[in-house]
Amino acid sequence: MLADTYIPRRLDDQWKIGLWDVDVAAPFLFMLFLGYLAGSLWGFCAASALGIYLSRKMARAKADKHAAYPLHWLCWHLPTNPLSSMRATPPSHIRRMVG
Template sequence: MRTDTYIPRRLDDNWKLGFWDIDVAAPVLLAFFIGYLAGTKTAFAACLAAGIAVSRWISRLKADKHPAFAIHWLWWHLPATPLTALRATPPSHIRRMVG
């Protein structure tokens, strides 16, 4: 009863789109979509060039960092939901009672 069992070596790899990580390919895809919606060739070329530039900047930024650097950065710098990002409410680490 001998069977060949495949044991995966990489369970926690980042999502990929072809050869590129999803966080590097997303700006190009978003710029491609916005340029397509613009309807002119010059706007399409400008949006695509901007998307490639942002993508290269992100890839250089995360070059010597953890593979999930972009996800960690988004987690710490963006609010959980737009509805909970109120400037009038204090941060959750302030525990002082008023009244």
């Protein structure tokens, strides 16, 4: 009964790409891909710089907020479609609920 049992403390950590969260690294990787598709060195450099800027803005917007803040923001600000709409909750444009 004196066995040293390892109990993990972080089961629900976000996915990582290197040291960065996926939602912070995604704008940079997407812009890197678009820069590659541009086919020129200047286009690649400009897209990479824009990707770094967007990733830093995402990291600052996410600082000191809930881990799922980007998903919550997308839920409230993107239009609903049949694939992303939730059946148990009202549409996101209804801000006040009675009951």
